[in-house]
Amino acid sequence: MAHEAQLFLRQLLTKPKQISAIAPSSPWLARAMAQGLGPHSGRVVEFGPGTGALTRAILAAGVPHENITLFEMNPEFVTHLRLAMPRVSVHHAPAQAAVGLVDMGVERVISGLPLLSMPPELRRAIVKAAFDILAPDGIYTQFTYGPNPPLSPEMVADLGLNVSKGPKIWANLPPARVYHFQRR
Numbered sequence: 001m002a003h004e005a006q007l008f009l010r011q012l013l014t015k016p017k018q019i020s021a022i023a024p025s026s027p028w029l030a031r032a033m034a035q036g037l038g039p040h041s042g043r044v045v046e047f048g049p050g051t052g053a054l055t056r057a058i059l060a061a062g063v064p065h066e067n068i069t070l071f072e073m074n075p076e077f078v079t080h081l082r083l084a085m086p087r088v089s090v091h092h093a094p095a096q097a098a099v100g101l102v103d104m105g106v107e108r109v110i111s112g113l114p115l116l117s118m119p120p121e122l123r124r125a126i127v128k129a130a131f132d133i134l135a136p137d138g139i140y141t142q143f144t145y146g147p148n149p150p151l152s153p154e155m156v157a158d159l160g161l162n163v164s165k166g167p168k169i170w171a172n173l174p175p176a177r178v179y180h181f182q183r184r
């Protein structure tokens with residue numbers, strides 16, 4: 001874990017815009033993001049796993065390794081994840097390229113991406129990619145440090161989505177709110 005903290009800090013210092021967080025997600029936030037998942041949840045895709053804080057909570061919830069696919073852009077994190085979780089599938093690719101790399105019908109997309117620090121077009125492309133691979137009743141789960149949902153009401157409406165508020169995790173650094181998005 002000390003090794004992961006060092007790796008995260010090194011990447012934060014070299015690529016601050018890509019990381020956009022002062023620390024990996026806490027176990028409390030990770031558990032809240034994985035809530036509702038279990039051995040029979042079907043396939044789960046994670047966007048922006050970093051050092052794997054959320055991935056470990058997905059595994060701890062009982063999702064089989066074989067049912068988890070990760071999309072991470074940072075090569076150092078990809079190498080770390082492949083060594084730490086060899087049975088989980090790790091794509092060294094941006095989240096917005098998920099369509100075509102993953103079969104449709106995914107039950108849940110868990111995102112640790114810094115959506116708020118991305119331009120609106122990229123934000124939209126990423127959420128659209130998530131819904132292009134999700135099953136009709138699939139859920140996109142995203143945390144944010146901001147006071148509002150990480151997608152504007154206009155973008156939510158335009159993409160034909162509903163948003164619901166999950167828990168606020170005060171013990172996270174900084175405190176974070178979980179949101180769930182689903183098709184209307």
Ligand SMILES: C[S@@+](CC[C@H](N)C(=O)[O-])C[C@H]1O[C@@H](n2cnc3c(N)ncnc32)[C@H](O)[C@@H]1O
Binds near residue numbers: 052054074
């Ligand atoms: C805030 S860190 C979150 C790490 C981890 N999910 C957590 O909660 O501790 C954001 C991660 O998203 C990755 N990332 C940024 N843009 C991305 C994109 N378009 N596609 C995939 N990963 C991306 C970064 O490299 C970084 O690992």
